[in-house]
Amino acid sequence: MHAGFARLPEPxxxxxxxxxxxxxxxxxxYAAAADRMLELAATQPGxxxxxxxxxSDGFGITVSYWASEAAIAAWKHHAEHAATxxxxxxxxxxxxxxxxxxxxxxxGKPTKG
Amino acid sequence: MHAGFARLPEPxxxxxxxxxxxxxxxxxxYAAAADRMLELAATQPGxxxxxxxxxSDGFGITVSYWASEAAIAAWKHHAEHAATxxxxxxxxxxxxxxxxxxxxxxxGKPTKG
Numbered sequence: 001m002h003a004g005f006a007r008l009p010e011p012x013x014x015x016x017x018x019x020x021x022x023x024x025x026x027x028x029x030y031a032a033a034a035d036r037m038l039e040l041a042a043t044q045p046g047x048x049x050x051x052x053x054x055x056s057d058g059f060g061i062t063v064s065y066w067a068s069e070a071a072i073a074a075w076k077h078h079a080e081h082a083a084t085x086x087x088x089x090x091x092x093x094x095x096x097x098x099x100x101x102x103x104x105x106x107x108g109k110p111t112k113g
Numbered sequence: 114m115h116a117g118f119a120r121l122p123e124p125x126x127x128x129x130x131x132x133x134x135x136x137x138x139x140x141x142x143y144a145a146a147a148d149r150m151l152e153l154a155a156t157q158p159g160x161x162x163x164x165x166x167x168x169s170d171g172f173g174i175t176v177s178y179w180a181s182e183a184a185i186a187a188w189k190h191h192a193e194h195a196a197t198x199x200x201x202x203x204x205x206x207x208x209x210x211x212x213x214x215x216x217x218x219x220x221g222k223p224t225k226g
């Protein structure tokens with residue numbers, strides 16, 4: 001399976017849907033921080049997976065998946081994450097929207113072969 | 114605000130999170146159908162908005178937002194949508210995952226200026 005897909009358990013679980021428009025500044029710093037945040041998130045209790053993509057226009061969507069609301073809250077308050085998030089709000093994004101949702105059902109098309 | 118962002122009411126509402134990997138075939142046919150589906154979705158009862166992006170590796174995420182489960186079900190069974198969806202499963206996607214979620218809270222960073 002393509003590395004972009006998250007391997008998730010059966011629902012229910014939670015999704016944090018983060019859509020953002022990059023301002024184009026500090027590409028190296030942004031890219032390093034984005035990689036670091038995905039790496040750090042993956043070590044948190046209740047983390048299930050994430051999917052992320054960004055088009056050439058700078059508009060991107062990242063969906064991270066979590067076992068519980070408590071896991072989302074703990075990640076929100078993680079010190080390094082909070083510091084990076086505050087930096088990002090000031091310096092990297094023209095605009096963003098964040099939505100927290102409970103996934104109730106899911107299905108997919110299996111990869112061939 | 115960048116056209117990529119959906120303008121949504123206050124939660125609760127529903128999200129359909131569709132992540133997919135294009136197989137690279139039939140780019141013109143796929144692009145025309147994707148535009149048509151977003152245009153058609155926007156005319157359906159209960160449609161609230163959508164956000165969509167795809168990276169250069171062919172991995173994409175589209176999130177459409179709906180007022181109710183009933184609105185999602187009606188769109189799922191819309192004849193033209195169903196026909197296009199079946200075509201897409203056979204000819205356009207290497208793999209996809211679809212998750213239906215209830216958005217419980219949301220916030221954003223206002224666009225400057």
